[in-house]
Amino acid sequence: MKSPTPPRPGPPFAMNGGHVRLDGRDVLRGVDLAVEPGDLLAVLGPNGAGKSTLVKALLGLLPLSAGRTEIYGRPPARFRDWKRIGYVPQRLPMGGGVPATVREVVASGRIARQSRWRPPSAADRAAVDRAIEAVGLSARARDSAHLLSGGQQQRVLIARALAGEPDAFVMDEPTAGVDAASQAALAGTLGELAAAGRTVVLVAHELGPVEPLINRTIVLDHGRVVRETSTGAATAALGRAS
Incomplete structure (x- = not known):
């Protein structure tokens, strides 16, 4: 049967x-x-x-x-496979504390694909590198994201979504x-x-x-x-x- x-x-x-x-x-x-x-x-x-x-x-x-x-x-309340979705909001959120670098912001796009207890893998780091390169910001990867122009910040948000490799x-x-x-x-x-x-x-x-x-x-x-x-x-x- x-x-x-x-x-x-x-x-x-x-x-x-x-x-x-x-x-x-x-x-x-x-x-x-x-x-x-x-x-x-x-x-x-x-x-x-x-x-x-x-x-x-x-x-x-x-x-x-x-x-x-x-x-x-x-x-949405029952959807769990969020690694399949990449969201690019209108602007970079203004958080408190130490300003995040471009690379740190982009790396946050991998969270849905990472185990809570596992450090970033070589695959995670490679995905972040590819995403930053794709938006043309490799030379600014160590800069504070909030010091970039509005257009560059938008590229950072796009790279963050790309890093998660969503569908x-x-x-x-x-x-x-x-x-x-x-x-x-x-x-x-x-x-x-x-x-x-x-x-x-x-x-x-x-x-x-x-x-x-x-x-x-x-x-x-x-x-x-x-x-x-x-x-x-x-x-x-x-x-x-x-």
């Missing part, structure tokens, strides 16, 4: 009827979204459209007031307010992720040099998905949403 087929895991991210209410205001309104493996999805829309709220809700960082969201088929990435406005060199570095990194079949959800107000790499877009306005487009239509969709 054949063994039963194990349940197939869901897509990297899925939301059904997602609704978020913050400070008495509806920020997301009935959002349905499925992010499939290998998607490079751009979440577009004007300021205040709910873009950052959407990705934080997908990750379980913000609770839904209605609806459901899943990561690889499980609600899916969520990047919250990585091109906002950064210099042309940092935007070009991001485009190069996204190209490598696409070639490796990784999944990326990218929040943006404008896409710049990463636009040719995007294969899907959704446009948010007032917390609703008002448009979805496929390859080649990202710039036009963004222009209509602004």
Whole structure:
């Protein structure tokens, strides 16, 4: 007798009827979204459209007031395989104590792959080296991350996510307010992720040099998905949403 087929895991991210209410205001309104493996999805829309709220809700960082969201088929509260997910927030957190170096920040991206009692391995150190090199910051690895420019700090956050070698990435406005060199570095990194079949959800107000790499877009306005487009239509969709 054949063994039963194990349940197939869901897509990297899925939301059904997602609704978020913050400070008495509806920020997301009935959002349905499925992010499939290998998607490079751009979440577009004007300021205040709910873009950052959407990705934080997908990750379980913000609770839904209605609806459901899943990561690889499980609600965020029950998801345990966090090494599969890389998150790039909008800015480097300002922590207290001794300022962390670029390498220390990037190395923190390996935590989900490390045993609590095991020191960093050669594989961990190699992954950190590769991530720092990928964003062009090898020469700044020993510098304090908080003394870098805004664009360089964003590269550090991307490197931290890369170091964890996840299957899916969520990047919250990585091109906002950064210099042309940092935007070009991001485009190069996204190209490598696409070639490796990784999944990326990218929040943006404008896409710049990463636009040719995007294969899907959704446009948010007032917390609703008002448009979805496929390859080649990202710039036009963004222009209509602004």
